[in-house]
Amino acid sequence: MKKRLFTPGPTPVPENVALAMAQPIIHHRNPEFIEIFARVNENLKYLFQTKQDVYTLTSSGTGAMEAAVANLFSYGDKVIFVNGGKFGERWGEICRAYGVEAIEVKIEWGRAVTPEEIKEQLKKYPDVKAVLVTHSETSTGVFTDVKELSRIVHENSDAVIVVDGITSVGAHELYMDEWGLDVVITGSQKGLMIPPGLSFIALSEKAWGMVERSNLPKYYFSLKKAKKALQNGDTPWTPAIALIVALDVALKMIKEEGLENIWRRHEKLSKAVREGCKAIGLKLFGEPPSYAVTAVYFPDGIDKKEFQRTLKYKYGVTVAGGQEHLKDKIFRISHLGYYDEIDIVGVISAIEMALLESGFDEFNPGDGVRAVQNVFAEYEKSKLTQNDDEKFLSCCH
Ligand SMILES: *Cc1c(COP(=O)(O)O)cnc(C)c1O
Numbered sequence: 001m002k003k004r005l006f007t008p009g010p011t012p013v014p015e016n017v018a019l020a021m022a023q024p025i026i027h028h029r030n031p032e033f034i035e036i037f038a039r040v041n042e043n044l045k046y047l048f049q050t051k052q053d054v055y056t057l058t059s060s061g062t063g064a065m066e067a068a069v070a071n072l073f074s075y076g077d078k079v080i081f082v083n084g085g086k087f088g089e090r091w092g093e094i095c096r097a098y099g100v101e102a103i104e105v106k107i108e109w110g111r112a113v114t115p116e117e118i119k120e121q122l123k124k125y126p127d128v129k130a131v132l133v134t135h136s137e138t139s140t141g142v143f144t145d146v147k148e149l150s151r152i153v154h155e156n157s158d159a160v161i162v163v164d165g166i167t168s169v170g171a172h173e174l175y176m177d178e179w180g181l182d183v184v185i186t187g188s189q190k191g192l193m194i195p196p197g198l199s200f201i202a203l204s205e206k207a208w209g210m211v212e213r214s215n216l217p218k219y220y221f222s223l224k225k226a227k228k229a230l231q232n233g234d235t236p237w238t239p240a241i242a243l244i245v246a247l248d249v250a251l252k253m254i255k256e257e258g259l260e261n262i263w264r265r266h267e268k269l270s271k272a273v274r275e276g277c278k279a280i281g282l283k284l285f286g287e288p289p290s291y292a293v294t295a296v297y298f299p300d301g302i303d304k305k306e307f308q309r310t311l312k313y314k315y316g317v318t319v320a321g322g323q324e325h326l327k328d329k330i331f332r333i334s335h336l337g338y339y340d341e342i343d344i345v346g347v348i349s350a351i352e353m354a355l356l357e358s359g360f361d362e363f364n365p366g367d368g369v370r371a372v373q374n375v376f377a378e379y380e381k382s383k384l385t386q387n388d389d390e391k392f393l394s395c396c397h
């Protein structure tokens with residue numbers, strides 16, 4: 001059976017990326033690899049929209065989150081983190097594990113923190129060293145305006161802003177330098193379209209200053225060691241060579257399509273999924289929506305297990321369930337990374353059929369698919385009437 005992955009990590013791996021990994025392994029001191037790594041490092045700067053070096057760590061995304069905490073802070077430092085979902089919550093857990101005093105801004109899962117809420121906390125705790133946020137909260141499908149949060153943080157404090165961009169990099173507009181983001185993180189099995197195993201982190205000058213002063217324990221994830229090695233185009237430890245070879249191919253694809261086009265594609269596909277779901281009669285969870293993943297309530301009265309089983313075993317479609325208290329309430333459809341229009345038509349069609357087969361029939365077959373196609377038609381039309389990219393992007397936010 002054909003496997004169709006619609007989960008927000010891991011995400012589908014393009015054929016040419018997978019094939020690159022099947023080549024005989026090369027040695028990491030070999031000129032061939034050194035050339036690949038240099039190119040990857042340049043292209044990562046483009047992806048993050050930064051002049052700073054982007055460090056490639058051998059770990060899943062959480063490793064880069066841990067690296068950020070262990071390298072930036074010192075014992076007893078105070079930070080603010082936003083818990084609006086599982087991944088925001090993780091910032092607090094990592095900080096506490098390292099003896100950092102983490103002040104929680106707990107918001108109802110399913111909405112985004114407002115700039116006012118952050119401003120209020122900064123007034124209350126003027127000595128915080130950092131504000132840790134999640135750009136796209138994968139557990140709830142909610143987007144947070146980190147551009148505005150960054151402005152608020154810098155206007156009201158000396159803190160740095162640390163951004164978990166694990167499902168926003170390669171899906172949402174993100175300009176690390178221009179927006180004054182001090183730390184940006186992502187992972188390989190998300191927008192980068194390669195298997196799990198790499199994480200990425202970039203730091204501003206100001207954040208590097210904190211790294212110099214940090215006294216928390218660290219070894220494998222020492223960014224000072226990574227920085228020293230990178231000065232010679234190297235890594236402090238054996239890199240995950242095969243994944244970096246794959247990353248090289250994936251980044252070339254990203255450069256070829258162009259970041260702006262990729263952001264626009266994610267916006268379009270996410271809108272199509274939302275409209276498709278609504279046309280079937282499904283209620284969306286979370287606001288404002290992420291372009292990476294759409295969270296949807298299970299409709300009342302269906303056999304959820306049957307629905308998911310039918311999707312997976314009859315139609316080959318894997319979607320993600322909900323996490324923690326959202327476990328039996330929502331499911332999540334990913335459109336992050338290697339997806340096109342026909343993939344979206346397919347997933348909405350499969351959802352329609354699986355719903356009909358598990359006892360939900362308050363729609364006509366094809367309602368969702370038609371809504372999806374209408375969104376694509378709208379985008380085609382606006383492409384013809386608007387040739388100004390700026391205008392196009394701003395109209396659809
Ligand atoms: C996937 C993800 C992570 C990291 O998870 P890993 O399993 O360690 O890769 C962190 N934050 C967000 C928002 C994510 O989507």
